[in-house]
Amino acid sequence: MPYPLFALTNLLAKKGRSLGLAAAVAFAVMIVVTLAVTSSGLEQSATAIISIAKANFAVAQKGVSDLLSSTIDASERARIAKVPGVARAVGVLVATEKINAENPVFIEIGINPSDLGPFGVTILAGHAFAADATNQCMLGWRAAANLGLHVGSKFAADGTVNTVTGIYSTGNSFGDSAAMFPLTAEQAYNRLPGIVTLVFVKVAHGYSVSAVERAIDYRLPELTTIRTASQFGRADRTLVYLKAAVTGSTILAVLIGAIIVGNTMLLSVFERTRELGLLRAVGWTRRRIVGLILTESLVLAVVGAGIGVGLSFAVSAILENVPALVGILHAHFTQGAFWRALLTALGMTIIGGLYPATRAALLAPLKALSYE
Amino acid sequence: MSDPSSSPVTAPPSRQAQSGARFAVELCDVVKRYPGGVVALDHIDLAIAEHEFVAVTGPSGCGKSTLLHLVAALDHPTSGTVRVNGQDLTTMRDLSSFRRHEVGLVFQLHNLLPRLSVLANIEVVMYGTHRSSRARRERALELLSEVELSGLEYRLPTQLSGGERQRVAIARALANEPRLLLADEPTGNLDPDAAQRIMDLFEKVNADGMTVLLVTHDEKLATRADRIVKMKAGRLAG
Numbered sequence: 302m303p304y305p306l307f308a309l310t311n312l313l314a315k316k317g318r319s320l321g322l323a324a325a326v327a328f329a330v331m332i333v334v335t336l337a338v339t340s341s342g343l344e345q346s347a348t349a350i351i352s353i354a355k356a357n358f359a360v361a362q363k364g365v366s367d368l369l370s371s372t373i374d375a376s377e378r379a380r381i382a383k384v385p386g387v388a389r390a391v392g393v394l395v396a397t398e399k400i401n402a403e404n405p406v407f408i409e410i411g412i413n414p415s416d417l418g419p420f421g422v423t424i425l426a427g428h429a430f431a432a433d434a435t436n437q438c439m440l441g442w443r444a445a446a447n448l449g450l451h452v453g454s455k456f457a458a459d460g461t462v463n464t465v466t467g468i469y470s471t472g473n474s475f476g477d478s479a480a481m482f483p484l485t486a487e488q489a490y491n492r493l494p495g496i497v498t499l500v501f502v503k504v505a506h507g508y509s510v511s512a513v514e515r516a517i518d519y520r521l522p523e524l525t526t527i528r529t530a531s532q533f534g535r536a537d538r539t540l541v542y543l544k545a546a547v548t549g550s551t552i553l554a555v556l557i558g559a560i561i562v563g564n565t566m567l568l569s570v571f572e573r574t575r576e577l578g579l580l581r582a583v584g585w586t587r588r589r590i591v592g593l594i595l596t597e598s599l600v601l602a603v604v605g606a607g608i609g610v611g612l613s614f615a616v617s618a619i620l621e622n623v624p625a626l627v628g629i630l631h632a633h634f635t636q637g638a639f640w641r642a643l644l645t646a647l648g649m650t651i652i653g654g655l656y657p658a659t660r661a662a663l664l665a666p667l668k669a670l671s672y673e
Numbered sequence: 674m675s676d677p678s679s680s681p682v683t684a685p686p687s688r689q690a691q692s693g694a695r696f697a698v699e700l701c702d703v704v705k706r707y708p709g710g711v712v713a714l715d716h717i718d719l720a721i722a723e724h725e726f727v728a729v730t731g732p733s734g735c736g737k738s739t740l741l742h743l744v745a746a747l748d749h750p751t752s753g754t755v756r757v758n759g760q761d762l763t764t765m766r767d768l769s770s771f772r773r774h775e776v777g778l779v780f781q782l783h784n785l786l787p788r789l790s791v792l793a794n795i796e797v798v799m800y801g802t803h804r805s806s807r808a809r810r811e812r813a814l815e816l817l818s819e820v821e822l823s824g825l826e827y828r829l830p831t832q833l834s835g836g837e838r839q840r841v842a843i844a845r846a847l848a849n850e851p852r853l854l855l856a857d858e859p860t861g862n863l864d865p866d867a868a869q870r871i872m873d874l875f876e877k878v879n880a881d882g883m884t885v886l887l888v889t890h891d892e893k894l895a896t897r898a899d900r901i902v903k904m905k906a907g908r909l910a911g
């Protein structure tokens with residue numbers, strides 16, 4: 302019989318208990334992975350605002366609590382446009398509004414019609430709104446389908462009833478689930494005259510993107526350039542706090558899981574005192590005894606991680622459909638989430654198994670053999 | 674088997690070693706005092722030659738098991754030295770390796786892991802040796818046929834008779850080819866017929882060259898050994 306199979310025999314001998322342990326591991330893994338994938342979903346949503354545009358990078362206000370509260374005024378925008386190497390600087394105002402119960406955070410993008418092309422917007426039906434219109438808008442094709450609206454429909458938003466002049470596509474599901482309004486109308490409705498949330502920069506041919514970024518970061522120290530999701534923390538503090546909370550919860554889950562695993566493994570070691578003593582008496586080394594207990598932990602970890610990831614899929618799907626969270630929470634499963642699951646499970650079982658394994662190894666063979 | 678003799682070799686082992694004889698076991702002025710104050714072994718000198726079959730007898734509580742445990746490196750003497758196969762156990766560092774390779778152990782009870790098959794119970798002592806998984810299996814099968822239990826490979830210990838269980842324990846004790854077989858009351862729970870079969874087995878492995886140290890309170894069974902060592906209250910009784 303191969304050695305790992307021996308470890309398995311021990312687990313199978315107490316099926317109920319082993320299942321209980323695997324369930325505890327799975328539960329902790331589920332919490333950790335669900336937190337991680339939904340926060341990564343939030344990150345994904347926020348980053349999606351950036352990736353709507355066909356730009357090299359975006360510029361936002363530095364140190365704001367969330368990206369949508371970034372404000373850049375007209376003079377700052379003008380200074381960005383003047384930085385050498387900036388071919389085009391498109392300012393957009395991004396706001397959210399509750400449209401109905403299913404769309405509690407509907408995204409509205411204020412943009413000048415002349416910037417639609419450079420921004421990467423393709424009009425699928427109808428035409429663009431007029432720059433100075435106060436009751437016109439365009440809908441992303443996903444939003445239009447979701448709301449059951451088409452060209453010519455009336456759409457109540459921005460404090461007025463708008464006529465849908467066109468349906469657009471950005472090639473980005475986040476952008477396609479939003480609506481676009483004339484920039485001036487959006488600024489007026491949000492009482493932010495002249496203000497934009499983000500400025501999207503297209504770098505001229507022959508210029509290095511990072512050199513232009515550095516130039517902007519240097520000339521406008523109150524702003525920051527964002528290219529990737531990981532740079533996002535520079536602008537969005539909420540996301541930083543959220544990540545810290547997820548890390549904290551992960552550590553907590555691992556510790557609680559380790560205590561449960563450790564407790565149960567310790568019981569199992571005491572129950573097997575005579576067997577472990579016999580193995581020591583017939584020549585098993587302490588290291589091999591530790592290896593046996595840790596192999597048992599390892600099997601629990603792998604099984605628990607598998608079940609935990611499955612549960613996390615189910616729980617995230619449910620959470621995404623909870624009315625209060627619809628449209629806010631998006632689960633985003635990455636490869637990293639699976640590694641996190643495995644690491645959580647391993648961390649828990651190895652930390653939890655270490656003490657029982659040590660106790661098992663330190664059993665004096667004779668005492669163990671006479672143990673009743 | 675030669676005539677059993679009841680006179681123990683009590684001459685100082687060091688002198689015998691110098692005289693050129695080879696000893697499997699040498700106890701020299703061994704004292705074992707348990708924490709409670711009980712002196713289980715009281716200045717014992719004993720030498721067992723290689724290939725010898727020795728039975729240690731004596732009333733319950735006279736220190737037989739204690740003596741066996743010291744030889745098996747399961748416990749340390751309070752004073753004195755214990756040498757097995759020429760190695761001084763009192764200064765040895767890797768006792769696990771010694772127990773695995775130098776001695777085979779058979780106890781009176783609880784020899785086997787209850788959840789493992791007969792075959793797996795024998796294989797379990799071969800983990801961490803040079804043998805591959807397949808070689809471990811082949812060796813276990815070979816040993817089972819040696820103790821005449823072929824066909825019972827996949828039984829659980831609870832599905833065996835007491836005598837069969839002890840034969841599995843003997844097979845396991847032989848697995849790593851030790852030079853010394855140690856047995857503590859291996860027939861203590863068996864009926865006379867089964868006990869005789871176990872003794873047959875000890876005689877057979879002894880005839881094949883194995884040194885056998887058997888502890889038993891059954892004086893009649895002990896007569897099947899080459900030599901009987903009698904103990905009384907922690908001392909060797911002439």
Ligand SMILES: Nc1ncnc2c1ncn2[C@@H]1O[C@H](COP(=O)(O)OP(=O)(O)O)[C@@H](O)[C@H]1O
Pocket residue numbers: 707708709711712713731732733734735736737738739740
């Ligand atoms: N672990 C122990 N702690 C204290 N006293 C012990 C221990 N083991 C054995 N003894 C005592 O040592 C003496 C010898 O015991 P043992 O070697 O088991 O004798 P035997 O095997 O001949 O019956 C007995 O008096 C017994 O009570």
Ligand SMILES: [Mg+2]
Pocket residue numbers: 737738739857
């Ligand atoms: Mg005894």
